[in-house]
Amino acid sequence: MTASNVSDKRASAATLASLALLYVAQGIPYGLAAEYVPVVLREERYSLTAINAIGWLQLPWQLKVLWAKVGDHPDARPHARSILLALQVGLAAVVALGVVRPLREAPTLWFVMLALTALLASTQDVFVDALAVRSLGPHDRGWGNVAQVGGYRLGMLGGGAGLLLLASSFGARSTLAACSAVILVASVGAFVVRERDAPPPSAPSSRQAPGRSRLAFLAKRAFGADAWPVLATAAAFKLGLHVASALIKPMVVDARWTQAEIGWAVVTVGTGAGLAGAAVGGAVHRALGEARALVVACVLQAIVCVPLVVALRLGVPRGATTFAIAVEHFTSGVGTTVLFAALMSATRRGDAALHYTLLTSANGIGIGVAGVVAGLVGDTVGKEAGFVLGGALGLAPLLWLGRWRAAAEASAAE
Numbered sequence: 542m543t544a545s546n547v548s549d550k551r552a553s554a555a556t557l558a559s560l561a562l563l564y565v566a567q568g569i570p571y572g573l574a575a576e577y578v579p580v581v582l583r584e585e586r587y588s589l590t591a592i593n594a595i596g597w598l599q600l601p602w603q604l605k606v607l608w609a610k611v612g613d614h615p616d617a618r619p620h621a622r623s624i625l626l627a628l629q630v631g632l633a634a635v636v637a638l639g640v641v642r643p644l645r646e647a648p649t650l651w652f653v654m655l656a657l658t659a660l661l662a663s664t665q666d667v668f669v670d671a672l673a674v675r676s677l678g679p680h681d682r683g684w685g686n687v688a689q690v691g692g693y694r695l696g697m698l699g700g701g702a703g704l705l706l707l708a709s710s711f712g713a714r715s716t717l718a719a720c721s722a723v724i725l726v727a728s729v730g731a732f733v734v735r736e737r738d739a740p741p742p743s744a745p746s747s748r749q750a751p752g753r754s755r756l757a758f759l760a761k762r763a764f765g766a767d768a769w770p771v772l773a774t775a776a777a778f779k780l781g782l783h784v785a786s787a788l789i790k791p792m793v794v795d796a797r798w799t800q801a802e803i804g805w806a807v808v809t810v811g812t813g814a815g816l817a818g819a820a821v822g823g824a825v826h827r828a829l830g831e832a833r834a835l836v837v838a839c840v841l842q843a844i845v846c847v848p849l850v851v852a853l854r855l856g857v858p859r860g861a862t863t864f865a866i867a868v869e870h871f872t873s874g875v876g877t878t879v880l881f882a883a884l885m886s887a888t889r890r891g892d893a894a895l896h897y898t899l900l901t902s903a904n905g906i907g908i909g910v911a912g913v914v915a916g917l918v919g920d921t922v923g924k925e926a927g928f929v930l931g932g933a934l935g936l937a938p939l940l941w942l943g944r945w946r947a948a949a950e951a952s953a954a955e
Contacts, residue, residue: 556676557685561692562730563669566629568696569720570636570658574599576701576790578655580803581644583794593787593916596909598656603909605663606902610755612671612894621668628665629728632658637721640714670901671894674885685885687823690878691816698812699723705804759889759896767951770941771887774835775903778880781935782842782873783911785849788919788927789866796857806863811870818874823882825875831883832945838876839942843935845872849928880904887949 579592587595611617617624635657644651673685699720707716763772793803826834848865855861881901888897911931918927 557688559730560669560673560676560685561688561695562727563625563629563665564689564692565696565699566632566724566727566730567662567666567669568693568698569700569724570632570655570662571599571693572697572700572702573636573639573704573720574655574659576697576807577704578644578651579790580705580794580800582648583791584800585645588916589788589791589919590913590916592791593912595652595655596912598652599659599905599909601656601660601663602666602905603902605667606756606895606898608664609667609895609898612667612898613755613892621672625665625668626728628661628668629724632661632665633721633724635661636724637718639717640721643713666901667894667898670897674888674890674893674897685882687819687878689881690819690822690874694812694815694819694874696723698809702804702809702812705800706809708800755892755895756899759892759899763899763952765951768887768948770944770948771884771900771952772903773941774880774938774945775884775900776907777934778835778839778907778938779842779873779876779904780907780911781931781933781937782845782869782876783908783931784915784918784934785846785928785931786869786873787912787915788924789849789869791919792853792857792924793862796862798857798859802859806859807866810863811866814867814871815874818871818876819878820874821871822875822878826879826882831879831886831949832942834879835883835942835945836939838872838879839935839938841872842876843932845869846928846932846935850925853925853928883945883949887952889953 574596578595582592582595612621635654638654638657639651641647642650673689703716703720704713762768790803790807793807798806822834822838825837828834829837845865845868848861848868852858852862852865884897884900884904888900914930915927918930
């Protein structure tokens with residue numbers, strides 16, 4: 542092995558580790574919103590519909606496509622890492638707002654905090670994703686998405702299980718302060734990741750069309766006859782699984798599990814299984830290629846709704862339910878890694894920030910719709926119907942995944 546190859550491998554490892562740190566930072570506030578807040582609100586007797594409606598405080602994740610073009614701007618790209626650092630500091634400061642008063646005493650303060658953290662974290666994600674697309678080569682992309690999904694899930698573990706498990710021993714305020722400190726520490730990742738492609742000069746002649754024009758152009762291509770399966774996959778690939786997963790925490794709260802039990806089974810075991818699934822997803826992506834890996838993950842995501850139905854029918858016992866949750870999270874980790882790696886391959890490198898954000902925003906919209914569907918079905922028909930519907934919706938992408946390869950090439954063409 543040449544010295545150049547060794548240097549490239551070291552640089553690749555450093556890039557992956559740095560990306561993982563940055564994704565950890567954005568995963569922490571999402572862990573608060575997705576894992577901790579629903580448990581507390583259900584304990585306060587909020588309805589399933591209300592809990593999932595509060596999930597729309599994460600709307601900036603769906604709207605970030607409106608400002609994502611800044612990540613591609615010739616004046617911004619040379620300063621991307623400094624911008625990332627500023628966003629990290631702001632994110633840590635806003636998370637620390639939750640230290641002022643607990644959720645049960647000041648829900649409005651927490652709802653404002655969740656909306657602000659979503660805005661900052663989603664904007665940070667624009668820059669991190671653009672750096673990932675431009676810094677990872679084709680052979681690193683599967684493992685890069687392991688860093689992406691794994692780092693994000695580690696952050697969710699801290700923001701979710703950190704409060705559910707540790708609040709009773711150390712207090713919610715101390716645990717939340719620790720989460721804020723972790724976000725600050727993760728900021729070191731902003732100094733390591735470097736683009737493989739040099740940023741364009743900032744001369745006026747090199748500037749592309751305004752962001753609105755570029756967004757309209759990319760959106761038009763995304764809906765085109767050749768590329769539409771990419772956008773459809775982004776929006777629908779996780780839809781069914783998220784309908785099912787949105788009902789898990791209300792299910793165990795209604796079964797009178799304690800916060801510690803929920804933190805252990807739903808968040809710690811579940812997130813650990815999700816991390817393992819992310820690693821397996823990277824290997825599956827490399828071994829099968831994108832098209833076949835997407836099909837395999839799609840089928841698995843539908844099948845894992847079956848153990849959730851079984852656990853519910855058995856009365857939500859600790860052992861069987863924990864197993865069902867672990868299987869669901871593991872498969873979700875596989876599917877998310879495969880999906881995001883595939884979306885990177887379908888992204889135009891010249892518009893990496895805006896185009897990748899357009900695709901991931903479609904995924905975010907699908908998640909938001911899944912939460913609304915889960916709440917309505919769970920409240921009106923029952924949780925079992927929600928799990929069955931999730932399994933059925935999980936198979937829908939099979940209708941067009943046979944066209945993935947050609948669609949990805951059309952989508953990524955410069």
